[in-house]
Amino acid sequence: MVGVHELDQATELDIMLTRMQELVIQFIKQGQDEITPVVKYRSPEELYKAMDFHLPLKGTGIEGTFDLVKSTLEYSVNSWNPRFMDKLYAGTNPIGVIAELLLAVLNSNVHVYQVSPVLTLMEISVTKAVASLLDMGENGGGLLCPGGSASNLLALVTARNHLFPSIKSEGYFPRPFNPASAYGKLIVFTSLHSHYSIDKSAQVMGLGTNNIVKVPVDAIGRMKVDELERLIKLSIEKGETPFFINATAGTTVLGAFDPIRAISSIAKRYKCWLHVDGSWGGTAVFSDRVKEEKDWFDGSGLADTFTLNPHKLLGVPLQCSMLVTPHKAHLLFAQANSLKADYLFHGNPYDLGAGTIGCGRRPDAAKVFLAWKFYGQQGLGDRVDKAIETAQRFTNMVRERPHFKLVVDPSPFLQVCFWFIPPKVTVDISHITRELHRRVNQSGEFLVDHAPLRDVPDFFRIVINAPTVHLRDLERLLVAIEEANASIDWETINIT
Amino acid sequence: MVGVHELDQATELDIMLTRMQELVIQFIKQGQDEITPVVKYRSPEELYKAMDFHLPLKGTGIEGTFDLVKSTLEYSVNSWNPRFMDKLYAGTNPIGVIAELLLAVLNSNVHVYQVSPVLTLMEISVTKAVASLLDMGENGGGLLCPGGSASNLLALVTARNHLFPSIKSEGYFPRPFNPASAYGKLIVFTSLHSHYSIDKSAQVMGLGTNNIVKVPVDAIGRMKVDELERLIKLSIEKGETPFFINATAGTTVLGAFDPIRAISSIAKRYKCWLHVDGSWGGTAVFSDRVKEEKDWFDGSGLADTFTLNPHKLLGVPLQCSMLVTPHKAHLLFAQANSLKADYLFHGNPYDLGAGTIGCGRRPDAAKVFLAWKFYGQQGLGDRVDKAIETAQRFTNMVRERPHFKLVVDPSPFLQVCFWFIPPKVTVDISHITRELHRRVNQSGEFLVDHAPLRDVPDFFRIVINAPTVHLRDLERLLVAIEEANASIDWETINIT
Structure with a gap:
């Protein structure tokens, strides 16, 4: 066994990287052949037996660690597999991968410029460039956050502190304690189909989930703007203070895009902050074709803040999320969020940490920066276009196949949502979906998801994202669902 | 130029990893020789000229990207250099590095077990093992969060929602709006020297920074427990509701450990949640010697929540932070934080995301899990012991050297804080510190920090952490400060 402390770090890492490279390349090849399953699925109980999760007193060094790395690869989901369409x-x-390796070696922190000069300028450059794609003008820019939920939380906190600065120091408890405070009860508006991170952020902030008004959506899942206005008026009549509207660019389940320009008019009229949660669909803005042919980003420059997650649609490794704004980003976020932390921030405007909710921060911007340099905006846009085209073709495939029924036709974006409805069966469709889903996933051939939605039975939600996903895989998925159905006698099965 | 789309992904990555390995090993060797500076420092203006931050329409492929990787390494701080003692x-x-590479290749997400089975069990195992080191009993466990500030925020939100469940849905605005609500004005107690993330979390939550009571500290920076009790009583007399006490294990500037057991008695008496922010010092619990010889963790099992950042003292790559609790972790965090998000969470108790503030999450637990397997608890503890010993020796070195004066003697933990006081000079000591600091850092030979503290002039804060830091480097640092001083005529210099 090669000992832990006998080698200098460079030599030790050299040996380990060489071994790792072989494992990594093998893993990717397996992910992209047509035989290997997406995952060798084990329940928690089985997995505890198959692998050693005990944390030892004495180290196991290189050999023990590589055994562990190998079994981690063996029992993990292989997301290089295009049949991973779950999330x-x-x-x-x-x-x-190269960008993550670079960040690992640098082990840097983008709170202050002094310790991360290059990575700070990458963050400034890439958020400015994204803001520019969103037509946010020359002051546009932003910050990276540890995930879409964190970006949405930063948006809500920034909006609240910008509109009601006293809350930052006084909280919702003005001195002297006065129920008729200057702002009253703060209300958030978001669509019925928006992501739950808006609710979570509001509850974190003490606004209360009951003070989030869910605006109805139209037949394909977009926020109804007339309903938004009606509900805002109602809230004002009740003496409340509407202050924040969240529009969604690419809803989580169906993939709908709320009409930003129309919502922006309402936001202006009622002096609300307009945020767009584009965690899923926001990076479609990299595609010039999308900007020409679709209205998804019409009015994007009118948003006050906009969340995008390059770690979703652009294939940048998790986590990579950003919040951009047309209002001078550094000033906006720092004024809303900074506290005096003299030990760390010595007044440098390139010290980006001052505008964040956290303190230390991973340099996630470098990953989207490097992807952009590598593929160009066009290459990233091509990836988006390809996914849209594949989703359209798959939608057609589902429409034409007997017993399959689309939930929304055509699919608004990259999620293809459908039921399989066996003929002459009286069992509840939600149960059928869940049982077929369980069987399809258990084989490991595919990893797909099912989803509920108000008022309709649960359905399959297939996410088209990876550029390697192939129509023959998608056809095979439909066959796998049919085969699972053929193996079941619905009238006698005990559904768990 | 090798084209972007001409190679399959496995081949492309194979080529890039081979090139990357050479650059990485060279970078580490440079970091660990005695000649290369910590950083080739460039101001933002200079760096914009030295590197190409433009984001192109067309991709630059492998060649262009590697040029960029090389210049990123060239102008970044080399944190492998033991003379990086800034943060x-x-x-x-x-x-x-290997753990990050593994995570990059897996590109996984620990929100639900189905997509990250191995990484989920690693998270459960490693948080249980850490809770056990903290004497939290058999129910102990926890969650990983994207940084110490995020862990502290999760602790505050969990405490608030656990103690006042109605706030989750109603916010601080009970229906009907009633100033004499069940809870009143919520007050947080933390020491004068605690980290600003407590303040930031409270402002995010709408508690208001003015409702954070800063408890005085003793001569070496520990919270005064009698003052804590006096201030809690005062708050109750004013009709407020004290609910959260933050003790710090390893303060940011001086490295003091608040007495957990004594604070815990106060917390119990006044029905407050006891959180320990051990972002910096918490992982010292890996050292058996610390647990035997120091009282730092006396009573740690009595805390309700405890933050630790393996990315600081244990050398795990940024970000790696966890929040552990002796109260059944899954139930506690999920009850306090989960919302119904049926599309994602289908009721599996191994779906850890339900207890987090975010949704998707990096599998950061795997990094500390792998480090623990590789080095063992003993190896990680040895690292802590070595840092403590080096800090003690460096403290002695500073004490004995003319014109240097320790801020606290002996240094409580791993920060050695001191002034250089030139003889017969009338200039303000803070100015002297800042000017000497600027000159020492500008050479790139060292990267160190200076810090302010209430009531005393700014001082040097040297952080001993890397196991490679050597006493001769530390002696050389003192010489570099003396040399910088010798080059200045303090009475005539214009200090910026």
Whole structure:
């Protein structure tokens, strides 16, 4: 066994990187052949037996660690496999891996410029460039946050502190304690189909989930603007203070894009902050074709803040999320969020940490920066276009196949949502979906998801994202669902 | 130029990893020789000229990207250099790099078990093992969060929602709006020297920074427990509701450990949640010697929540922070934080995301899990012991040297804080510190920090962390400060 402390760090890492490279390349090849399953699924109980999760007193060094690395690869989901269509992220790509390796070696922190000069300028450059794609003008820019939920939380906190600065120091408890405070009860508006991180952020902030008004959506899942206005008026009549509207660019389940320009008019009229949660669909703005042919980003420059997650649609490794704004980003976020922390911040405007909710921060911007340099905006846009085209073709495939029924036709974006409805069966469709889903996933051939939605039975939600996903895989998925159905006698099965 | 789309992903990554390995090993060797500076410092203006931050329409492929990787390494801080002593983190180590590479290749997400089975069990195992080191009993466990500030925020939100469940849905605005609500004005207690993330979290939550009571500290920076009780009583007399006490294990500037057991008695008496922010000092619990010889962790099992950042003292790559609790972790965090998000969470108790503030989450637990397997608890503890010993020796070195004066003697933990006081000089000591600091850092030979503290002039704060830091480097630092001083005529210099 090679000892832990006998080698200098460079030599030790050299040996380990060489071994790791072999494992990594093998893993990717397995992910992209047509035989290997997406995952060798084990329940927690089985997995505790298959692997050693005990944390030892004495180290196991290189050999023990590589045994562990191998079994981690063996029992993990292989997201390089295009048949992983379960979530809104897919596998990454070579430049993604290289970028993470670079960040690992630098082990840097983008709170102050002094310790991360290059990575700070990458963050400033890439958020400015994204803001520019969103037509946010020359003051546009932003900050990276540890995930879409964190970006949405930063947006809400920034909006609240910007509109009601006294809350930062006094909280919701003005001195002297006065129920008829200057602002009253703060209300958030977001669509019925928006992501739950808006609710979570509001509850974190002490606004209360009951003070989030859910605006109805139209037939394809977009916020109804007339309903938004009606509900805002109602709230004002009740003496409340509407202050924040969240529009969604690419909803989580169906993939709908709320009409930003129309919502922006309402926001202006009622002096609300307009945030767009584009965690899923926001990076479609990299595609010039999308900007020409779709209205998804019409009015994007009118938003006050906008969340985008390059770690979803662009294949940048998790986590990579940003919050951009047309209002001078550094000033906006720092004024809303900074506290005097003299030990760390010595007044440098390049010290980006002052505008964040956290303190230390991973340099996630470098990953989207490097992907952009590597593929160009066009290459990233091509990836988006390809996913849209594949989703359209798959939608057609589902429409034409007997017993399959689309939830929304055509699919608004990259999620293809459908039921399989066996003929002459009286069992509840939600139960059928869940049982078929369980069987399809258990084989490991595919990893797909099912989803509920108000008022309709649960359905399959297939996410088209990876550029490697192929129509023959998608056809095979439909066959796998049919095969699972054929193996079940619905009238006698005990559904768990 | 090798084209972007001409190679399959495995081949492309294979080529890039081979090139990357050479650059990485060279970078580490440079970091650990005695000649290369910590950083080739460039101001933002200079750096914009030295590197190309333009984001192109067309991709630059492998060649263009590697030019960029090379210049990123060239102008970044080399944290492998033991003379990087600026912040509470240091460089990582080989297993840290390998762990990040593994996570990059997996590109996984620990929100639900289905997509990250191995990484989920690693998180459960490692948080249980850490809770056990903290004497939290058999129910102990926790969650990883994207940084110490995020862990502290999760602790505050969990405490608030656990103690006052109605706030989750109603916010601080009970229906009907009633100033004499069940809870009143919520007050947080923390020491004068605690980290600003407590303040930031409270402002995010709408508690208001003015409702954070700063408890005085003793001569070496520990919270005064009698003052804590006096201030809580005062708050109750004013009709407020004290609910949260933050004790710090390893303060940011001086490195003091608040007495947990004594604070815990107060917390129990006044029905407050006891949180320990051990972002910096918490992982010293890996050292058996610390647990035997110091009282730092006396009573740690009595805390309700405890933050630790393996990315600081243990050399795990940034970000790696956890919040542990003796109260059944899954139930506690999920009850306090989960919302119904049926599309994602289908009721599996191994779906850890339900207890977090975010949604998707990096599998950061795997990094500390792998470091623990590689080095063992003993190896990680040895690292802590070595840092403590080096800090003690460096403290002695500073004490004995003319014109240097320790801010606290002996240094409570791993920060050695001192002034250089030139004889017969009338200039303000803070100015002297800042000017000497600027000159020492500008050479790139060292990267160290200076810090302010209430009531005393700014001083040097040297953080001992990396196991590679050597006493001769520390002696050389003192000489470099003396040389910088010798080059200045303090009475005539214009200090910026």
